[in-house]
Amino acid sequence: MNDRGQMILVTGFAIAVAIVALVLLLNTAIYAENLATRNVDSGADDALAYRTLVEEDLWPIIGAENDREYDDRAELRANVTARVDRFDDLSARPHFERGTSANLSNRTFHDGTHLRQRDQSRRMTDASGTKANWTMAEDVDDVRAFDVNTTGELESTDEPDTESFRIDVVGGDGTGDRWSVYVHEDLANDSSVAVKNGSQATPTEDVCSGILPSGPPALNLTAGTIEGSDCDAIVFGKGASPPYEIGITYGNRSAGTYNATVNGTPPGAGNFNEPSTSPYEVPIVYSLSVDVVYETAEFEYRARTRLGPEGS
Amino acid sequence: MSVPSDRSARGVSTTVGYVLTLGITTLLVTGLLATTGGLVDTRQETATRDALDVFGQRVAANLMAADRLAESGADTVVLDVTLPNRVAGSGYVVTVHGSGSGSEIELESNRIDASATIEFVTTTDVADAELRGTDLRIVLTAANELEVRAA
Numbered sequence: 001m002n003d004r005g006q007m008i009l010v011t012g013f014a015i016a017v018a019i020v021a022l023v024l025l026l027n028t029a030i031y032a033e034n035l036a037t038r039n040v041d042s043g044a045d046d047a048l049a050y051r052t053l054v055e056e057d058l059w060p061i062i063g064a065e066n067d068r069e070y071d072d073r074a075e076l077r078a079n080v081t082a083r084v085d086r087f088d089d090l091s092a093r094p095h096f097e098r099g100t101s102a103n104l105s106n107r108t109f110h111d112g113t114h115l116r117q118r119d120q121s122r123r124m125t126d127a128s129g130t131k132a133n134w135t136m137a138e139d140v141d142d143v144r145a146f147d148v149n150t151t152g153e154l155e156s157t158d159e160p161d162t163e164s165f166r167i168d169v170v171g172g173d174g175t176g177d178r179w180s181v182y183v184h185e186d187l188a189n190d191s192s193v194a195v196k197n198g199s200q201a202t203p204t205e206d207v208c209s210g211i212l213p214s215g216p217p218a219l220n221l222t223a224g225t226i227e228g229s230d231c232d233a234i235v236f237g238k239g240a241s242p243p244y245e246i247g248i249t250y251g252n253r254s255a256g257t258y259n260a261t262v263n264g265t266p267p268g269a270g271n272f273n274e275p276s277t278s279p280y281e282v283p284i285v286y287s288l289s290v291d292v293v294y295e296t297a298e299f300e301y302r303a304r305t306r307l308g309p310e311g312s
Numbered sequence: 313m314s315v316p317s318d319r320s321a322r323g324v325s326t327t328v329g330y331v332l333t334l335g336i337t338t339l340l341v342t343g344l345l346a347t348t349g350g351l352v353d354t355r356q357e358t359a360t361r362d363a364l365d366v367f368g369q370r371v372a373a374n375l376m377a378a379d380r381l382a383e384s385g386a387d388t389v390v391l392d393v394t395l396p397n398r399v400a401g402s403g404y405v406v407t408v409h410g411s412g413s414g415s416e417i418e419l420e421s422n423r424i425d426a427s428a429t430i431e432f433v434t435t436t437d438v439a440d441a442e443l444r445g446t447d448l449r450i451v452l453t454a455a456n457e458l459e460v461r462a463a
Contacts, residue, residue: 032363
């Protein structure tokens with residue numbers, strides 16, 4: 001009877017070992033189920049949210065500094081750098097508290113210039129007032145927001161090609177292609193605009209006459225508008241390739257105000273004054289290239305982004 | 313050999329008694345062990361398959377998160393995925409079939425007959441990879457491709 005009992009005892013032990021193996025399985029199952037309920041939050045959404053914040057909120061801060069019309073580029077750069085540093089610090093703080101590093105590194109400021117005349121009664125000559133044909137800017141890769149608001153002194157002529165005030169944009173590829181916008185009065189003393197594209201030999205006269213006012217017009221050369229309405233004939237720099245040379249011809253045959261925002265720095269030689277005696281140049285930050293960096297212990301994200309005004 | 317003298321003990325002998333006892337006991341024990349062994353095996357396969365499925369889903373989710381970042385024009389994307397080294401006492405292999413070969417992740421246990429396949433969808437190309445089951449790292453390469461490596 002004892003022998004028979006021993007066999008059943010051994011069987012019992014064997015089954016017990018099998019149940020222990022089941023317990024170990026239970027450990028795996030618990031871990032897997034727990035893992036399944038955890039949020040797969042890698043930080044990707046936070047990184048993209050940080051980048052969006054930088055792209056939307058940093059440029060207005062730089063734009064505000066540009067609007068202060070500094071006369072010294074070094075002072076502008078120092079103040080913009082300080083404000084960008086402050087933005088960097090404030091925007092990174094909520095992330096620091098969660099063990100994340102968020103920062104803006106490898107900053108490259110692209111210099112630009114506002115070229116402005118604010119004096120409505122002044123003719124569009126250079127700073128000395130003696131040069132009617134003069135260069136506003138050279139080696140310009142990009143122009144945004146070029147508006148010209150004429151107020152008077154326009155030449156009354158039916159030959160704008162040789163007699164009228166004009167703004168020239170000359171291509172930099174050595175071909176000398178010139179795009180020009182002419183503003184004058186016709187022989188009946190009504191204002192008239194002509195446009196010459198780089199490929200044309202002579203200008204197309206009397207463009208967009210339906211939207212021209214009777215008095216001196218206001219044009220936006222980059223937006224292609226006259227008095228705020230679209231003029232399809234005006235396409236900035238058509239037929240000319242950058243880098244551009246921008247100049248004024250017969251500046252003494254027009255009076256008014258203008259503002260041109262160009263990438264780069266205009267020529268020296270005294271063509272412009274310091275702010276704010278018209279015409280004057282204002283150093284600005286044209287755009288900012290920056291690395292957006294977002295790092296945690298398990299995650300790293302880095303993207304180079306270029307900041308500028310909306311639509312640029 | 314002692315044989316009881318009553319009439320009810322007819323046909324009974326010690327040898328027959330032992331053979332019957334041992335035979336029935338052996339059958340019982342064998343049956344019990346086989347069932348228990350089978351039960352453990354089945355449970356092991358199920359648990360392993362479930363665990364591999366969960367791990368595969370995590371890798372796929374992180375891969376698609378990395379894809380969203382890569383599509384935003386990133387220069388650098390590095391994402392770590394934490395996975396255990398063993399499942400139910402056995403190691404496993406993670407095979408990534410990239411964009412050119414089906415866009416799926418296959419996980420297979422080394423010792424247990426269990427595997428899981430998870431599909432994913434990405435815009436960025438994903439490179440093929442075969443790795444031992446361990447902590448993984450998803451990296452955006454210079455060729456603008458997502459690659460899964462060991463961390």
